[in-house]
Amino acid sequence: MTRLTHTLALVGLLCGVLSAWPVIARITSPNLLNVKRLEAVKLSSRGPNAEEAVAPPRVKNITFANPKASQFFVDGTTIPEVNFDVGPSWAGLIPISAAPDESRKLFFWFFPPGLEGSLDDLIFWTNGGPGYSSLEGLLKENGPFLWGPGQARPTQNEYSWTNLSSVLYVEQPVGTGYSQGTPDAKNENDVAAQLVGFLQQFLEIFSELKGKKFYFSGESQYAGMYIPYIANFIFENTRSTLDLDLQGLWMNDPVLSWDIVHRQIPAVDFVHKYEHVFAFNHTFLAQLDSVATMCNYSDYMAKHVTYPPQGLLPLPGASTDIDLACEAWDVIIGAAQLINPAFNIYHVLDTSVLWDVWGFPVSAQDTLVYYDRADVKGVIHAPLTVDWELSNFDGPDVFPDGDVSLPPAFTVLPNGIEKSKRSVIVHGLADFILIAKGTRIVLQNFQVAGMQGFREPLLNDSFIVDGVGALGKMQSERGLTYVEISLAGHQVPGYSPVASLQVMK
Ligand SMILES: *[C@@H]1O[C@H](CO)[C@@H](O)[C@H](O)[C@H]1NC(C)=O
Ligand SMILES: *[C@@H]1O[C@H](CO)[C@@H](O)[C@H](O)[C@H]1NC(C)=O
Ligand SMILES: *[C@@H]1O[C@H](CO)[C@@H](O)[C@H](O)[C@H]1NC(C)=O
């Protein structure tokens, strides 16, 4: 034992007599604090600083025999602003059918697995919306290089999902991102048919990927619709025509049920949980409490969300429509923005707006959006004529007449879970656009494998992240795993990369 540690241990021992804490050496020197901070940052990040030399990526040797594949090849040394070699990838537009005059094409970017990843597996990723580009997930959440808020340039992602297997990002349905054609989807089966058509054409070119174990993942409101419906479509209709072996589903922060369930019932409870973050005045808090009481929100969880559930869970009022007097979620957002102009419904802990290459969700600057740059489009074989937008704010809706499909909890989600080997639903606990407790309500209200809801409760500290410790709660029963991650915002793999990679495994 060196003299220093000896002394520290002794101090710790003396303190230990009076303290409930285990013996911990005190860290007071700024240098030591900085060393600790850098160690911690490594655990949540984004790899080396842009200035540090980055070793060339080591990826599994994957080659495609079809000469058409080479038209899609992306040279990993040429991606604008990325100052390291990302390794080989493939990107471009592929039609959704074999018809020679097919005008509808989806844009994809495919990455092979890292050295320790599996060549037997293929992960599919989609963002939600509807109409949000999946290239957001690639560059901000789980891709091999990330350009997150506050970063001056992209950096390598130590926790890329390519560490696990190949990953395929697709901008879907028609009307999203660089994808081509006139949107005409009327429901989720139309979306599923488009995507399956695309995948069939994709596999004709990249036929080495045929037969892979397939994991269908995505985020947000609309991934909650897309993933169960497309999975159901694949299980029920295309087992013989789509040469992929669908094994698992991942949805983070999805919509599975009505707005009133995901947003209104848990809104005031959420404010109390983060009372010091919202910093509302007492009069307003009292008003919120009286709305919650009047509208049957305040005791909803205690009364109805039991483990196991006692029968079907009721709506708090007469219908799924929200009475103006019972509108809590919108009112809270308005009040929060008044106090904290940086209020971010996707991650309520924010108190400042960082520079962001996307100018989203809050725009602090005018930037040319990365994917709208001609040099970026050139490298990834994207159409130069498309004004790329993260969401088609200005373009036609991807569902021109709306989406008539019902929320999946009442329709296809149970089948998708039952037919998959593993389904995962993840929720960031600092997300207010969709609230974790709403998802808990949904999960206690539908049947999987002949039984309703989880039988056992989510225990404190039940979600343990390697090298970090407890970071939330989880429960796993009958093929469905549900995880709540502390501090994570809506874009969970971006906010909580280590935890997300671990859950995805
Ligand atoms: C990758 O695989 C191809 C085809 O199997 C082979 O020709 C090539 O030499 C391999 N490259 C490396 C770097 O192993
Ligand atoms: C992921 O792969 C990269 C590149 O090979 C490697 O540097 C990194 O340590 C891997 N991350 C994990 C969590 O294994
Ligand atoms: C709350 O529940 C009670 C009893 O179930 C019901 O009579 C009442 O209408 C509900 N309140 C609202 C605002 O829906």
Ligand SMILES: *[C@@H]1O[C@H](CO)[C@@H](O)[C@H](O)[C@H]1NC(C)=O
């Ligand atoms: C309390 O907050 C509410 C909602 O933002 C606001 O309308 C009201 O003026 C505030 N009252 C005080 C005393 O700050």
Ligand SMILES: *[C@@H]1O[C@H](CO)[C@@H](O)[C@H](O)[C@H]1NC(C)=O
């Ligand atoms: C779980 O933690 C909460 C505080 O967050 C506490 O009130 C509750 O008693 C704990 N539950 C158990 C079973 O320890």
